[in-house]
Amino acid sequence: MSLLSVQSIVCGLMLYVFCVTVNTHYCVPRQTVPYQSNLKLFKEEGILNYSTMLMRDDLGLLLLGAREAIYALDIDNISIRKAAVYWRVTEKKQRECTYKGKHSEMECRNYIRTLHKVNDTTMYVCGTNAFNPTCDYMTFGNGQLRLERKLEEGKGKCPFDPFQRYSSLMVGNDLYSATSINFLGSEPVVLRSSNLTLRTEFKSSWLSGPNFVYMDFVGESFNSPEGDDDKVYLFFSENALEYDFYRKVTVSRVARVCKGDMGGQRTLQRKWTSFLKARLDCSLPEPSLPPIVQDVFLLKHNDWAKSVFYAVFTPQSSLSQVSAVCAYSVSSIRDIFNEGKFKTPVAVETSHVKWVMYTGEVPVPRPGACINNAARKMGMNHSLDLPDKTLQFIRDRPLMDEAVRPLTGGPLLVKKGALLTRIVVDSVSALDGKKYSVMFIGTENNSILKAVNYDGEMFIIEEMQLFEKPVPISILRLSSSKGQLYAGSEFGAVQVAVSNCSRHKTCEDCILARDPYCAWENYSSQCLSVRSLSPSSNVAFQSLQDADVAFCPLSDPVAAVNVTLAPDNNIQLPCQLHSNLAEARWRFSGRVLSSNSKYYIYSGGLLILRASESDTGLYICDSVEQVKGKEYNRTMAAYRLLLRSGPAVKDSTTPNTEVMNSTEPIHSTAAPELQATSEDNNPKPPETQSDPGKVTRLEVAVALLSLLCLSLMGVIFWIWTRGNLECLKLSHGSSSSEPKQQSAEYSHIPSRTSEIKLLGPESQRPCSANNNHTVVDFKGNGENHFTPMANISSLDGLGFINDESEI
Ligand SMILES: *[C@@H]1O[C@H](CO)[C@@H](O)[C@H](O)[C@H]1NC(C)=O
Ligand SMILES: *[C@@H]1O[C@H](CO)[C@@H](O)[C@H](O)[C@H]1NC(C)=O
Ligand SMILES: *[C@@H]1O[C@H](CO)[C@@H](O)[C@H](O)[C@H]1NC(C)=O
């Protein structure tokens, strides 16, 4: 192959990659915090799957459930193990399980799945126990964990299959659980185990192949003028009933039951009379099947109506890599259950049933409602008194017609790359007196993202790597009072502080990080945790919304480092930026450098190819970061290139071949002063020092091969920078009043021609394309076989079958 053809291929590839990046500019974490070996880690040799946690602030413990083991760890340092208890399957149980066709070492073990507090001394624990779920009581006393061996049947409380998702919750003495009740995993239930046990009907209209992810309690009876009851909310995904697709489609749901439910007298005996469910809407910017809920967190507010559920969604199709976070207010979910219309099944052909909006008369008391003052006035003091008409209605129609819309109309965060797995949210008081919801989101790739949505602008403060290996985060817990996060994975559990403000060394770093936990303290000139500031004696600054560094003291000028050049050698000048969102701009004798046959600018610095006498002078590296449309410009490094006095030492081959053949880093040709660099703003050593040779060769190769297409890319880059470097913009408008009228406003980047069109208001393409394309059509999308009018991003209100026929 000729050099020319190689170059054109590389050029084409680079252009392609560049265009792809331009068109899908999703949120990038501002900083990446690599794995640190000083994290507080807990693991025990030979024990795997650390995926159940119970925080006991009262005992100062974190209870950690793993495979066949439960640990009591110091909640302030989980590396300190206070006690442990092992609960292994018996050989007999393991054998039985293996006979039934399950994997002996993987499935026929006891995975601890349920850990709840019963009272101050006692906990309730369940394990899969080789496909034979079993529960027990556990106590912590005298520094010992002890299983009581009062074994109880665990069916319906804990899954059989360790790979199946489940959820459970202890409210008072009642255990609410959502899991499968049989060996095959084919009979899903939502169960309340108490002296009056209630469960769901085994009907596909109630639950159809569900994947349960989360449950929580909302005390809605508190100060309720209607005399309402407390509720338990459940999040899951299941096969859709309501769509007329040829293939199975999964949808995300929220369901709820009333705490005081006692079942019906004749109809729905020992079944929920208050089980209602609705679809959760979270529209991804790309046309896709509805995303699937993976985890939820309830950010509690003193006024329960202002509490908010944050939910993580991942794509249904493996073709997509875009995950999202959507938030739903408790009051909007409640409104749909309390006032929304129901869906009802209609037989359209002999065997085919469609679900349409029910427009007939709804019985009184309203089906699915908790017992409230109005019902009591009618002489109904508990659900046993409800009339058959109400109960029959809800037995056949547990699904609401309308979907629950996100609080902000669309996602709070859209992220491409490693899928998101778990979420917790902290409400942080900032110096401006406002509270900010900081999301911590676990990924499939061992990290957690720390993100905030500033008035519609998505911002990922940082991505922290918590484990050495790329394992999924399988559980995430937050202790807001201690400011600590606890994350579990297959190989261990890790504890990390919600923030480390001391990582930001300068005022600009501290402010541009836009971390609500951190503020710049003027007298000590340090980035400090807001919580550690004493209100009277400290002068501290934050600028979360605007990232305005105007009040930062002028930083000292960066002292230039002397570098001696040997003619005809390559010279590398390192310049480490503090932000993934920043870009390096190099200045030399009054002009801004760009990559060309002489210079190659890469992420770690500047490469001067075949330096000569004319290259002596002052080189300055500025970090230019775009924040909210403004440019921040800081000098990160400065070098003075001097000519070596005397003859050049090395007079061998040409530098290019030398470098490409050499395993030595390029800067070995630079003067020793460079390595001795230790400035205040210390530019970290270039990548080539940690990985000599490999990177260098690659970079030089890229440098040379890319020169041809740089001019072309320059044009594209110019267009790109005219566009948008920020993440997604969402309108924050009146969310509750008019949820359907979303005037979501996305920033634009130049449109590209696209055959994909989206339909409906919530099908925007954040950070990627323009708003004009708004109708989905599946042409050319081989995977989908839907009716052409089918819309994926916004599935209702779209003339599916909403023909409003009277039923
Ligand atoms: C437990 O950990 C092992 C080892 O990484 C993994 O292969 C397995 O899938 C995990 N099991 C569950 C149920 O998560
Ligand atoms: C946490 O505990 C471990 C084990 O005792 C200890 O090595 C480590 O120094 C402790 N870390 C802190 C921050 O106290
Ligand atoms: C805690 O609950 C257990 C199990 O229900 C019970 O045996 C024990 O007496 C209770 N302890 C206290 C202090 O209430």
Ligand SMILES: *[C@@H]1O[C@H](CO)[C@@H](O)[C@H](O)[C@H]1NC(C)=O
């Ligand atoms: C269930 O137990 C509670 C207290 O433990 C009691 O008040 C209630 O009457 C019991 N209900 C039934 C149906 O037995």
Ligand SMILES: *[C@@H]1O[C@H](CO)[C@@H](O)[C@H](O)[C@H]1NC(C)=O
């Ligand atoms: C409901 O409770 C009220 C007061 O608690 C009582 O007067 C009434 O008889 C009860 N009704 C029924 C049907 O039990």
Ligand SMILES: *[C@@H]1O[C@H](CO)[C@@H](O)[C@H](O)[C@H]1NC(C)=O
């Ligand atoms: C996962 O992390 C590894 C390194 O930790 C990285 O090389 C890989 O690209 C990441 N994968 C994704 C999908 O982000």
Ligand SMILES: *[C@@H]1O[C@H](CO)[C@@H](O)[C@H](O)[C@H]1NC(C)=O
């Ligand atoms: C916080 O960051 C600083 C600077 O990187 C580091 O030295 C320190 O160990 C970190 N603290 C914790 C608790 O991780």
Ligand SMILES: *[C@@H]1O[C@H](CO)[C@@H](O)[C@H](O)[C@H]1NC(C)=O
């Ligand atoms: C911050 O401190 C510097 C010097 O330490 C001082 O000049 C400046 O006025 C202070 N800024 C404010 C707003 O107090």
Ligand SMILES: *[C@@H]1O[C@H](CO)[C@@H](O)[C@H](O)[C@H]1NC(C)=O
């Ligand atoms: C760098 O070189 C300049 C000019 O030769 C000289 O004035 C200066 O002192 C040198 N600086 C250092 C830190 O060596």
Ligand SMILES: *[C@@H]1O[C@H](CO)[C@@H](O)[C@H](O)[C@H]1NC(C)=O
């Ligand atoms: C950054 O600021 C300096 C002076 O403050 C200016 O000379 C330089 O041109 C600026 N760089 C860029 C890239 O705007």
Ligand SMILES: *[C@@H]1O[C@H](CO)[C@@H](O)[C@H](O)[C@H]1NC(C)=O
């Ligand atoms: C290194 O140089 C030698 C001789 O100049 C050449 O034969 C060899 O192919 C080169 N290796 C690489 C990897 O370029």
